[in-house]
Amino acid sequence: PSVSLLSKFCTLRTILLRTRSLKYRDEKINTPTPHPVSVRCMLNIWGVMLFIRLSWIVGQAGIGLSVLVIGMATVVTTITGLSTSAIATNGFVRGGGAYYLISRSLGPEFGGAIGLIFAFANAVAVAMYVVGFAETVVELLKENGTLMVDEMNDIRIIGAITVVILLGISVAGMEWEAKAQIVLLVILILAIGDFVIGTFIPLDSKKPKGFFGYKAEIFMENFGPDFRQEETFFSVFAIFFPAATGILAGANISGDLAVKYAYIKRELSLICVLKFRFSLLMTFFMIVSTLGSCVVRDATGNFNNTIVTELTNCTTAACKLNYDFSSCQAGCQYGLMNNFQVMSMVSGFAPLISAGIFSATLSSALASLVSAPKIFQALCKDNIYPGFQMFAKGYGKNNEPLRGYLLTFLIALGFILIAELNVIAPIISNFFLASYALINFSVFHASLAKSPGWRPAFKYYNMWISLVGAILCCIVMFVINWWAALLTYVIKLLYVNKKPHNSRGNEFQPFFFSLFLHNSRPQCLIMTGAPNARPALLHLVHAFTKNVGLMICGHIHMGPRRQAMKELSTDLAKYQRWLIKNKMKAFYAPVHAEDLRDGGQYLMQAAGLGRMRPNTLVVGFKKNWRQVDMRDVETYINLFHDAFDIQYGVVVIRLKEGLDISHLQGQGNFYTKSQSPLNLADQRLLDASTQFQKKQGKSNIDVWWLFDDGGLTLLIPYLLTTKKKWKDCKIRVFIGGKINRIDHDRRAMATLLSKFRIDFSDIMVLGDINTKPKKENIAGFEEMIEPFRLHEDDKEQEVADKMKEDEPWRITDNELELYKTKTYRQIRLNELLKEHSSTANIIVMSLPVARKGAVSSALYMAWLEALSKDLPPILLVRGNHQSVLTFYS
Numbered sequence: 001p002s003v004s005l006l007s008k009f010c011t012l013r014t015i016l017l018r019t020r021s022l023k024y025r026d027e028k029i030n031t032p033t034p035h036p037v038s039v040r041c042m043l044n045i046w047g048v049m050l051f052i053r054l055s056w057i058v059g060q061a062g063i064g065l066s067v068l069v070i071g072m073a074t075v076v077t078t079i080t081g082l083s084t085s086a087i088a089t090n091g092f093v094r095g096g097g098a099y100y101l102i103s104r105s106l107g108p109e110f111g112g113a114i115g116l117i118f119a120f121a122n123a124v125a126v127a128m129y130v131v132g133f134a135e136t137v138v139e140l141l142k143e144n145g146t147l148m149v150d151e152m153n154d155i156r157i158i159g160a161i162t163v164v165i166l167l168g169i170s171v172a173g174m175e176w177e178a179k180a181q182i183v184l185l186v187i188l189i190l191a192i193g194d195f196v197i198g199t200f201i202p203l204d205s206k207k208p209k210g211f212f213g214y215k216a217e218i219f220m221e222n223f224g225p226d227f228r229q230e231e232t233f234f235s236v237f238a239i240f241f242p243a244a245t246g247i248l249a250g251a252n253i254s255g256d257l258a259v260k261y262a263y264i265k266r267e268l269s270l271i272c273v274l275k276f277r278f279s280l281l282m283t284f285f286m287i288v289s290t291l292g293s294c295v296v297r298d299a300t301g302n303f304n305n306t307i308v309t310e311l312t313n314c315t316t317a318a319c320k321l322n323y324d325f326s327s328c329q330a331g332c333q334y335g336l337m338n339n340f341q342v343m344s345m346v347s348g349f350a351p352l353i354s355a356g357i358f359s360a361t362l363s364s365a366l367a368s369l370v371s372a373p374k375i376f377q378a379l380c381k382d383n384i385y386p387g388f389q390m391f392a393k394g395y396g397k398n399n400e401p402l403r404g405y406l407l408t409f410l411i412a413l414g415f416i417l418i419a420e421l422n423v424i425a426p427i428i429s430n431f432f433l434a435s436y437a438l439i440n441f442s443v444f445h446a447s448l449a450k451s452p453g454w455r456p457a458f459k460y461y462n463m464w465i466s467l468v469g470a471i472l473c474c475i476v477m478f479v480i481n482w483w484a485a486l487l488t489y490v491i492k493l494l495y496v497n498k499k500p501h502n503s504r505g506n507e508f509q510p511f512f513f514s515l516f517l518h519n520s521r522p523q524c525l526i527m528t529g530a531p532n533a534r535p536a537l538l539h540l541v542h543a544f545t546k547n548v549g550l551m552i553c554g555h556i557h558m559g560p561r562r563q564a565m566k567e568l569s570t571d572l573a574k575y576q577r578w579l580i581k582n583k584m585k586a587f588y589a590p591v592h593a594e595d596l597r598d599g600g601q602y603l604m605q606a607a608g609l610g611r612m613r614p615n616t617l618v619v620g621f622k623k624n625w626r627q628v629d630m631r632d633v634e635t636y637i638n639l640f641h642d643a644f645d646i647q648y649g650v651v652v653i654r655l656k657e658g659l660d661i662s663h664l665q666g667q668g669n670f671y672t673k674s675q676s677p678l679n680l681a682d683q684r685l686l687d688a689s690t691q692f693q694k695k696q697g698k699s700n701i702d703v704w705w706l707f708d709d710g711g712l713t714l715l716i717p718y719l720l721t722t723k724k725k726w727k728d729c730k731i732r733v734f735i736g737g738k739i740n741r742i743d744h745d746r747r748a749m750a751t752l753l754s755k756f757r758i759d760f761s762d763i764m765v766l767g768d769i770n771t772k773p774k775k776e777n778i779a780g781f782e783e784m785i786e787p788f789r790l791h792e793d794d795k796e797q798e799v800a801d802k803m804k805e806d807e808p809w810r811i812t813d814n815e816l817e818l819y820k821t822k823t824y825r826q827i828r829l830n831e832l833l834k835e836h837s838s839t840a841n842i843i844v845m846s847l848p849v850a851r852k853g854a855v856s857s858a859l860y861m862a863w864l865e866a867l868s869k870d871l872p873p874i875l876l877v878r879g880n881h882q883s884v885l886t887f888y889s
Helices: 002-008 036-045 048-050 054-088 095-108 108-143 152-170 177-199 204-208 217-222 233-248 251-256 260-294 324-330 342-344 348-380 386-392 401-416 421-449 463-480 481-495 506-511 535-547 561-581 596-606 630-645 678-687 712-721 739-757 775-788 799-804 812-820 820-836 859-870
Strands: 523-529 550-559 587-592 616-620 649-655 702-705 729-738 762-766 842-846 874-878
Touching: 036 177, 036 233, 036 348, 048 054, 048 108, 048 233, 048 260, 048 348, 048 421, 048 561, 054 217, 054 233, 054 260, 054 342, 054 421, 054 463, 095 108, 095 348, 108 152, 108 233, 108 348, 108 401, 108 421, 152 348, 152 401, 177 260, 177 342, 177 348, 177 859, 204 217, 204 342, 217 260, 233 421, 233 463, 260 342, 342 348, 348 386, 348 401, 421 463, 421 481, 463 481, 523 535, 523 596, 535 550, 535 616, 535 649, 535 712, 550 561, 561 587, 587 596, 596 630, 616 630, 630 649, 630 859, 649 712, 702 712, 702 820, 712 729, 712 842, 729 739, 739 762, 775 820, 775 859, 812 820, 820 842, 820 859, 859 874
Parallel strands: 523 550, 523 616, 550 587, 616 649, 702 729, 702 842, 729 762, 842 874
Antiparallel strands: 649 874
8 A cells, every 4th residue: 555655765853844735844854074075175176276376367268257267167167056956956975976976877888977076076186185285284384494305306295195084084983074064164254354455455564565555557467368387278278177066066975865855856956956056256366356356466675676767668567656666587585477376475473374275175175085986886886897896895884985995095006106287287177078968968968858867856947957967067178188088088988889888788778768768657558459449559659658758559369361461551550640640649550360379479579679679558447348348358358467467567448438439439540530420428539539639738747646556656647747638636645544544644645656756736635545435325336336246156166167168258146345445445436536536637646456266357447447447537557566766867
């Protein structure tokens, strides 16, 4: 029953409800630390580039182009942030961060290729942050005249010692890190405030170093670019871009957060898009304009450069402010171009800026040192690289990737030995841009393929904007460094084109065959006969398979083989043309068989090609079952059993008017009315046959989820609401429950639907589902089955046994008594359906299943009849118990 399914999936302490009609509000979920993702994002953004490279960027690119550099980075990362939020809110994000996002969207091979690059980028990022820290320390040593060897080697020595200490901290445990981050963030904010205050205190002692306070002359001079030492706009952009990569800092620790869904929905979506964008734009723009207005590009630091007499050939801003720095042509130590510690010099209290640099660089280095091994561990756990399986092993209660820590340490140490931040930063930019391109492309791919599993709770994204973001990332990569970008993609293509190590295939398969390869799609084999004979059946199934699933129209030809084969050949071309003309994305599959059951088995086993094959059998309800030969009814029911044996789901569609309009057609292939007026029943049948071609309006799709069938009963209504004709319909969910637990069961069901990202308008728990049905309805059921009963108690044993052998479909007295409860349940459900769902556009309900060989065909058909009679269009659905509603795509 549905309640047991709920108890299996739902955690009571996170019960919440997203529906508007029920007026439940999300409860505040306590995360293990205050906004862990927010803090981590900010520490990465306000990091090494802000404090020790932004001044140099302003000097090279000028204020105007620096704003453009920041704007470009903002556009790329904001688009990626929206894409990341969409992927992340499509389900739980487990350990592995960006790799997990990509691999679960495009497949592990796609994710594996980019995951390795992303893990490597994080390892190199450790080196970048450590080198930034070491640069600042060396600068302080130089000011005090205490260099150990020289600047370059001191950076290497200090960097190597620092990364060893960081490795020890990360291995020892990071439980304290979340609390420490708050303190570090406060230091950063104070440091930025210290810088701003310092800009309003223009001391004479700072003028020789190029700081004059806010001056229009300096602003005008610094507005345009002055690229030197072969720098260009894009090389400057490459050095700055790592400052923007904090957008995925939160995703990288996804496996460590206690309340993953709260993290995904609130932190990643809100923080990493909105707060990131705001902080990047406002803080960086403010500092760029401030530095460009207060500090000249070149300064000597010499008090003797004060102008005593007027210089006619000096037109720089410094000259207008009575300083001659023309000697800087031979090289200067100060100014935007030459001093990486400009912010310290400008600030009111320089040690606070140094503390900010230490906070930003060390915390970011530590975060990257922890992130890279976790990404690599998640990648290795998926067995993407069999040779790297040793790195999948974790240690301790937190499953720490100690081997990954060692590998990250070695990579970081190698890049620290380069000891040049301007060389390391473009390498990181290349790898991060490649990762961002893949994240954006995965959103475009999933949206274009219309995967049923693609149901992000975050709605503020657009597939075409994501595609633009992916293209922009690729273009920028090639402009920055074409050979590095080419090498990155060559490595990826070499990997993804080799034989995969699992049965999923590589990412080009799900891209080109995306309409077929996901298990979560209903791939339908419809027993239509001639496709134009049952148009309502065809249009309804087409509504939930169009663009997201396979649809095959099965037509079984019976009778003499020679004649059947001739009809087969003629019908194949005729009906395939009819499907195309009527814009039905379906295939026509005729077969010849001795009877319906054999034909159904042939189709279920052979229809489709490879992995593009059906997994759901769709049949119309056999409305005339009481009038036809019961052997035909047995064959019809055996189709269900055969389908379950072959791991198919089953959908039975019933319209109270009926489905078959073949007797109303003319000689052609299309629906025609005969020249004589139609009787009332035929007119209703004809009208009903076109009802699913029309816009359905603002009505309800009622889902009666009574059994755990893997989720197909919920997936089909969801797919219907994604179509234009059904988009105004609201899903109402009905479940069984107990009177004393109605509120609990309603909230639990709401939680489950929320985790499945299925929107609904109402949930109703039926506490009286097991109540005995009305006497008149029981009497009506008994009257219906009377012609099919055996009444063995009124006959001699031999006669009764002979009748049961000859007519196995008959209902025995023993059987009727044994299944009385189930019989009453179907009658009672029909009463509830009429009470609650009589105005629904369509009802989707769990199909009751009878155990093979235990329930007679007549009794089972009577159950279906009693359950579904006198109702709006109803789909009786039973999945094959393979989950089609996962928490992640």
